[in-house]
Amino acid sequence: MKHLLLAVLSGLLLAFGWPTYGFPVLLFIGFVPILLVERDLRISQIRWKKWTVFGYSYVSFVIWNFITTNWLQYADVFGASFAILVNSLLMALLMVLYHSVAKRAKSTISLLFLMCLWMSFEKLHLGWDFSWPWLNLGNGFSEYFTWIQWYEYTGTFGGTLWVWIVNILIYKLIIKYQFEKSVKNLKKDGIIILCVVCLPIIFSLTLYYTYTTEGEQINVIALQPNIDPYSEKYNVPNEAIADLLLQLTNNEITEHTDLVVAPETVFADNVKISQLKDAYFKRKLDLYISKHPNLNILTGISFINFITDASQIKEQSNYHSSGFWYDDYNSAMMLNTSDSIQLYHKSKLVVGVETLPYKDIIKPLIGDFMIDLGGTLAMKTTQDARSVFVTENPNLKVGPIICYESVYGEFVTGYVRNGATVLAIVTNDAWWGETQGHKQHLSYARLRAIETRRDIVRSANTGISAFINAKGDITSSLAYGTQGALSGTLTTNDKMTFYTWAGDYIARIAIFIAIFVFLITMFRKSKIS
Structure with missing residues (x-):
């Protein structure tokens, strides 16, 4: 029951962090509960671990997809069902791939893989025939656009990277607390998380209030x-x-x-x-x-x-x-x-x-x-x-x-x-x-x-x-x-931004890293991390 509640919590946090009604700060913790579920299952002695990880992840992502995109049903019920269920399926498969790598690699490497894998998935959604990038994480800040003026340098993949870095830092903070049972030793980590959240916003606000146009x-x-x-x-x-x-x-x-x-x-x-x-x-x-x-x-x-x-x-x-x-x-x-x-x-x-x-x-x-x-x-x-x-x-x-x-x-x-x-x-x-x-x-x-x-x-x-x-x-x-x-x-x-010139370079780097880590780690024997 604990794992199911955490899976549901992940779905709700992601959904209620989404525009146009949500508060995007929730995106910064949205993946933490399902990551905790995956870790508990990985170090447990249960059978069918991959299927169990898939099941709980699917619950999370169906909730997120349904709450944010169920409006598709007003055009076509079948189309809406396909988009929600299949997109959730693909997201859950990413967690299974992460689970497979996490059994063979150190925590930092496996979490890097997950972050890059997710961005690779988002890039796929921008280009393949079943393209559906509506829930790409960088879109989640569209109503709080004063926070992400630096998209002129990174595009929405900068937002996706931001969301995942904060989720990973909070997840590691919780794991550290579970081991040490002391808040005192977590202050430094908490300050780092606060800086990772706030400094991009401060930089963005500076860009917002100083930006001027000189055209006709x-x-x-x-x-x-x-x-x-x-x-x-x-x-x-x-x-x-x-x-x-x-x-x-x-x-x-x-x-x-x-x-x-x-x-x-x-x-x-x-x-x-x-x-x-x-x-x-x-x-x-x-x-x-x-x-x-x-x-x-x-x-x-x-x-x-x-x-x-x-x-x-x-x-x-x-x-x-x-x-x-x-x-x-x-x-x-x-x-x-x-x-x-x-x-x-x-x-x-x-x-x-x-x-x-x-x-x-x-x-x-x-x-x-x-x-x-x-x-x-x-x-x-x-x-x-x-x-x-x-x-x-x-x-x-x-x-x-x-x-x-x-x-x-x-x-x-x-x-x-x-x-x-x-x-x-x-x-x-x-x-x-x-x-x-x-x-x-x-x-x-x-x-x-x-x-x-x-x-x-x-x-x-x-x-x-x-x-x-x-x-x-x-x-x-x-x-x-x-x-x-x-x-x-x-x-x-008539001026070009860096993103206009460079495009989705963050995603391209992520694809390379994800492939490299996957190929290296999948040749290793499974271990608990």
Whole structure:
């Protein structure tokens, strides 16, 4: 019973340390109870130790995953169950690997392995087909962003490293107390822990209050049409959507407005790329721009491209039962007085909704299974590079980030490396209703602002649309579930942060260390440590 209670405690500490409702200090002790459970089992004489470690760990991580991400069920119960149960399974397997190494190595080495293994797992979640980095530990400070201004140097992996170092120090402090039974000898360790927690915060606050931007002020409008994606969005003609967007824009536009941003796939009635130039809804937008020649309109749009040449069929292309192939795109588009249309196709896709992971393996087993969230049930086609939309103003270069892409730190730096001076997030968070889903998604955008030191405009179909400055402050926002337009200013920035240049270097170092320690220790005989 003691071990079960400790496992439950770990899950609750991690869950209630999570944004947007939690207090992240709890993350600093969240892993300690399950580490104590693992140690008790390791030095015990029970059988099936690995399975027991797995069982208690799974309890901890299911609790954490369920409390923080159960909002997924509002879009799809199966998808939510898969994400929660499988992600918890993977986390529990990490504890089993740690248990195997801890039997063969000294405590410090095995704990180093666990820390690096966890960061390796988080890096995996940023890149593999079942990508789900929502619970990467560095995200846990998104509401307490004044504590982690140094993410401009480390990215979120700096936060993960911070969490694990403190957990390990507290865990070792407890083990030391169990041996010595004296508080007097623990003062030095306690001071070290306090410094490890407080010094990064002090450094961060210094960065926060001294950071200044020197770029150009850009006047921007974020549109929030508030269209129900389940019952309305995919049944409204693009021409009617254009009228609505222009009506909302008229409420806020001035002669100084530089940029208008509309949400992800707001033009949801699939447009053939070859016919876009002459589409009636585009003509409406072009006419509006002609009356406001300084204006740039960035909007989400759904595209389709029918393939007539078999050599153009891609891995992500879709086959229709009528006998033809086509590419389906979730895209961003920018229009201005230029004759050219700038396009970007979403490239970080939602598993089960926009992409079928490991298609060659899974398709023969379950067929073309895709979760129905409205619109076309098809795999989306991506692009390799991060497009940056340019304007006649040489200082205004916009990185168009589409929805789920905003959760990926190193991915977003690609826009900045390609010249983006501001970032625009277009999204549709209505699938989850009034839950933590859209709140966490907005909160994570603060991390991208800090990592790249770029101001962000966020246009969300049902909300929360917002302006976020380069320090992570939400300077203004439009409430969830309301229709309207939000005007504000962004400050351009053409300087690159260290993280933008170096990317997830902490994770890469961690992967190397984890592999090295694992290979060395697994050749040793088991021992109690």
